[in-house]
Amino acid sequence: MLQNQGREMMIVTSGAVAFGKQRLRHEILLSQSVRQALHSGQSQLKDMAIPVLEARACAAAGQSGLMALYEAMFTQYSICAAQILVTNLDFHDEQKRRNLNGTLHELLRMNIVPIINTNDAVVPPPEPNSDLQGVNVISVKDNDSLAARLAVEMKTDLLIVLSDVEGLFNSPPGSDDAKLIDIFYPGDQQSVTFGTKSRVGMGGMEAKVKAALWALQGGTSVVIANGTHPKISGHVITDIVEGKKVGTFFSEVKPAGPTVEQQAEMARAGGRTLAALQPEQRAEIIYRLADLLTDQREEILLANKKDLEEAENKGRLALPLLKRLSLSTSKLNSLAIGLRQIAVSSQDSVGRVLRRTRIAKALHLEQVTVPIGVLLVIFESRPDCLPQVSALAIASGNGLLLKGGKEAAHSNQILHHLTQEALSIHGVKDAVQLVNTREEVEDLCRLDKLIDLIIPRGSSQLVRNIQKAAKGIPVMGHSEGICHVYVDTDASVEKVTRIIRDSKCEYPAACNALETLLIHRDLLRTPLFDQIIDMLRVEQVKIHAGPKFASYLTFSPSEVKSLRTEYGDLECCIEVVDSVHEAVEHIHKYGSSHTDVIITENEETAEFFLQHVDSACVFWNASTRFSDGYRFGLGAEVGISTSRIHARGPVGIEGLLTTKWLLRGDNHVVSDFSEHGTMKYLHESLPLPQRNAN
């Protein structure tokens, strides 16, 4: 609760609620400016001498059923509440104003939440209230204006107006172009249409906006949000106070750059232009970017040094982080090589004809590859992701929103600048946008009308978070890699230790590293088995025993907690299986469908394994670590997907493409093809244009 976090708040509430309305509509005033005041607990309260004020505060408390509800709710959190009834006249009379002000401040100081209401029974008919300052004259005729009045009077920092709509729209909600305005600047007021279709009325949007503008002019920021269906988990008020993007925020200050929505639209438009370029032109852009990476090396490394220094100053010296964060001449060189690879394969990506069919005479169908649209790539500390991902987006003609970690802000800035410089040679600078580091990832994940695919690049924790946050937008990635190596009875002694060592020890934190070693039962207590164990000991791999393996041993290593563990370290689980069938079953039950390997010299067993294991990558006599876009020859890797929809396994440019169908006819209508029609479907497959090898 906010009050218990040391914030002070007042509630302005609709009187109608007390009379049986089932939905609460209330407005909340948060006063942070007075939060420096004593946070007096209950105990202190008793010791204080509170003469007149206490009496007034007490008199205000405990009237309607609504008050009982508030009180009971607040009691749960050891918070006291008090009711204040006000009328228009209370603001006219200077003495009354000061009294009200004093009461409210005193209540807040005593840690009591004032619940404020218009004294409906005694309120006079509405009239313009000429003593109020500002261009817009405001009258305390409804709760909105009352709240605004009080907010300014009490010098609060933030006024939250809750309603049953999401916030302010640029045109009547429900109309074709209606969009929620995230931040509203008074200067933009003309861009807002208050349609007759909007659900307005007394205390509706006009009144709310008017009250908000009035409060803003008085120095209080305002948020209008939906109090009935909180969009975000948790409570709408706490979300607003935590600075999440909820409703419409009224602000005097206009930010310098475009909003993320505008960036997404620029990326879409830029992407469409990019997609309409010739393949050679897209390749040119990528070659140019590759050149810039080496030509502008010094500048890039300088910016990178700034990031490293800032990270060190902040004391975040974790070595793996610094390693990921730091760029070097050799890193830039290999980046440039990777980019040139992408440039080559880009020539044959967009607009490739996948299928041609003669539907009927003079009616030809083509299925061609096209970009997906707008991609959002979220990456953590590695700045080298940026040019790589940009090159992939350019090659595939997609618009791109990039969201990097703030620890790499300087590096990302310069790399993005160079990307736009490369894009400029064909006038498509806007196709790749770097999203401001202030933007919350969660907010981006909610832009389902603007973003077609999200690609998180980083830890499995990042992927899991994004998968959770992305409502309605597909996410390409894998949250876990529980890879198996199965050692068959017919395994070659020489291959087993080599492949296992490479799979587990070459880079134990990788998602394609071995986690569970499955060993055929017949191999237990053979020299091969001892060799495996010796090798793992030498490499300092901590062994966990699966239940069956443990049961075969007199003294076994610690038993696994779960056969579904991704250790991501020099640790692995060993389990025993009776046959290749059981190995397949084990993998289906406990694996993550990422990469699974069989070591055997028996081709039949190997083919059974390759055929039956239902994973993205299934290997025979090769290390799990080959599961990678670059090693597969796909150019730079977009990611590894364990999804069964769209791309699966290591994903290169093709994973960033979709298709469209082009039908070229000559006055063709389907009714001609009816049973007694004049036309007949031919459905004749036509040869494809020659495809370049890549």
Added chain:
Amino acid sequence: MLQNQGREMMIVTSGAVAFGKQRLRHEILLSQSVRQALHSGQSQLKDMAIPVLEARACAAAGQSGLMALYEAMFTQYSICAAQILVTNLDFHDEQKRRNLNGTLHELLRMNIVPIINTNDAVVPPPEPNSDLQGVNVISVKDNDSLAARLAVEMKTDLLIVLSDVEGLFNSPPGSDDAKLIDIFYPGDQQSVTFGTKSRVGMGGMEAKVKAALWALQGGTSVVIANGTHPKISGHVITDIVEGKKVGTFFSEVKPAGPTVEQQAEMARAGGRTLAALQPEQRAEIIYRLADLLTDQREEILLANKKDLEEAENKGRLALPLLKRLSLSTSKLNSLAIGLRQIAVSSQDSVGRVLRRTRIAKALHLEQVTVPIGVLLVIFESRPDCLPQVSALAIASGNGLLLKGGKEAAHSNQILHHLTQEALSIHGVKDAVQLVNTREEVEDLCRLDKLIDLIIPRGSSQLVRNIQKAAKGIPVMGHSEGICHVYVDTDASVEKVTRIIRDSKCEYPAACNALETLLIHRDLLRTPLFDQIIDMLRVEQVKIHAGPKFASYLTFSPSEVKSLRTEYGDLECCIEVVDSVHEAVEHIHKYGSSHTDVIITENEETAEFFLQHVDSACVFWNASTRFSDGYRFGLGAEVGISTSRIHARGPVGIEGLLTTKWLLRGDNHVVSDFSEHGTMKYLHESLPLPQRNAN
């Protein structure tokens, strides 16, 4: 609120809550058996003579802060609450038992919700309570047993036990095999493991299960569910009362068939066997099914007649419904033809090699097509969907769960029976499962561990509902089809009316029917324009005017409410554009990326349109209605997808496939490929095996 729906309820609540715990843990007793009693409103209450009971009821009310909260909450719904404190002794003494029973019944009769609590302060130390009946002796030492005791005492129909876990698991939650048990039969008790890892303790799972079993034996059904994080929108208690699948339901009666989870597992296993068959074997199954559809025609039509009769008896005589529901010999014949088409294309679907790469010497990579896994197809009244969808799943080697409308239950039953008969010829009967009509679609949409793809086949409302319900499972389909025809200045007079008529009038309810007609401004007031309007008038198409079109006319038809309308009827919108560029912009802004058409004789303009319109299907001089899997030559259609991920546009078998990567090596490890290693990547593209034309 339940109470206001005429249900009677009692609440057994933990006393700890009143002492400041922030999370409510309470148990609720719903008594439907006594719901036949007077539903006395507040007004009736006043007139009643309630001597002793009223006194006792009153005495029980209004004690702790918790009570104040309950009261305040209930007051919002005009419901009264009363507190009852009980101890173990109250059940020992026959007189006290009768008093308690009487009080509770009286309170319920008066529409007052009893809130029951153990009188913690005066409760004696726990001891077995020998006077209670049943195999398990139960003591009222905690709220669970108290609730069970009261439930049986009061002869309630349902006891809901809320906890902070989802329900009962078959093994300790968090362990590898832990699964929530939906329905628990006392006979299965041995299958449940109470691990030390489960979050149990006083009032934990053992106590709850024991209490539940005791109540079940006493004739009260029990649900144990999570009260803190309701899985389903709305409140967990209302969900349970509405019969939704929440938590664990304790029941005496074991259902006849397998659960849907078991069916999904059977479908997965069956699908894997199906995928491992030879392509010819899968084709054989489909040919067999096609034969059965015509051979067993009489039986099918008989079952279908039953459905039709039942629909008529229920008075649901809506003609379109009956039309969709009814089968005929000719429908079955064309179904069989479609199936044979699928059988042909099935020969080249699973296991097709899409890419071959020589990664290095003796290291070969192949990308092959594989089934997606388990599909859930939800279809409405059309029983002909069943064999069609089954054939597609069989052709693609996928396991299939079918969920049909209950109005077609008899037809679906026989068609599914025939499908399984066909599958039996290669021993894969279980690959296609018909889900019981009792199962809720929403429950199926939540089985994200068991189902890989959902395909709704039916109205756009169905698709929208499924898209909303499917949390974490991709849905293939389109919720709307706002298709455009753009008439260019260079359009041929003869083609325009023919193509527009076919696009709008041939089947106006189809998703690929024309909704918005875009006309180049230069065509206004030309004979061509008059011809279009005349044709639409003759065909009785109601015209709506876009804002620009309206502004050009003196007397215009009614202006459109939204340019994004899907009429699905003999209605369309006409809007004017200045150029092909503006047409493309309009389509991007208001379209649904389904199917858009240009009519022009100018090839350059046409190619611009084909290139730039970012929709699944873009046509030149052909009707929108060609946008269809059959017309495209894909065999029977899985659906039309407007998604940009995975399949797009009309989807045939290929949309039901994904790929896997097979790598065949000979002792290959990645460390050999490091900078100073002995191996080098070749990444040489190899020719593909010859593909059959389909």
